[in-house]
Amino acid sequence: MTRRGEVLGLTWSDVDLDAGTLRVRRTVQKLDGAFVFGEPKSARSRRILPLPVVCVDALSRQPEINRGRAKGKAQRVPGQPTDLVFVSASGQPVDPRSVNRAFDRLLVRAEVPHSRVHDLRHTCATLLLAEGASDREVMELLGHSSIGITMNTYAHVLDESKRRMATRMDGLFGGDG
Structure with missing residues (x-):
């Protein structure tokens, strides 16, 4: 199970859908309003993870989702890899707070008590x-x-x-x- 910043920092070169694996090698955070790409928390945080089939299936649909978000030229931020798996409508990294808000909405809709991502x-x-x-x-x-x-x-x-x-x-x- 990856951390939120590790997921948001994934690139397609980190994902092997055929092998059903992903490689954690970067993170993304938002600090003082700016996206910052960095190294994972520790040496052990840099790892290759096997993916359950449900994740492989979801990731295989992500390029189509990203194409639907592409509106004009992507507005990448400094240090942003060109092949991020998860991007916003502007082509920038997904704001970690947006993940929190979406998760909160899902919990409310499912009538599940509040918890953190x-x-x-x-x-x-x-x-x-x-x-x-x-x-x-x-x-x-x-x-x-x-x-x-x-x-x-x-x-x-x-x-x-x-x-x-x-x-x-x-x-x-x-x-x-």
Whole structure:
């Protein structure tokens, strides 16, 4: 699961739809009203990620979406790669705050309590751990520099996981579970 700035900094040269992967190698933020392209947070943040089919399908439709937004000559900002995956109607990077606003509208429409876009990383990590992914696999996916960061920040233990652990203990010690 990538960070918002990593997604907004993706270029088509970072995406391999045939292999179903993307490479994280830059970020974009908006600081003092200006877009700033930079390096990912840490060396481990620079990574190649496998994509679920649903993401490959969505990304395969993105060029058509971008063509629909192209109105005249693109107005790129300094340092902007020419092949950004996600661009605004003007051809500039998508403003991270616009992502937040769109996410908020989706939550309201779905009648889901407010949360932040970044909270999707928490949810992803928790669900993957609950599905049996190893700490190391989740750490690599999230691009953390250590397992400690992953486990201390994202490994919210679910009630179902606690019940499974209790059942395992029963099996080890001859309980009736």
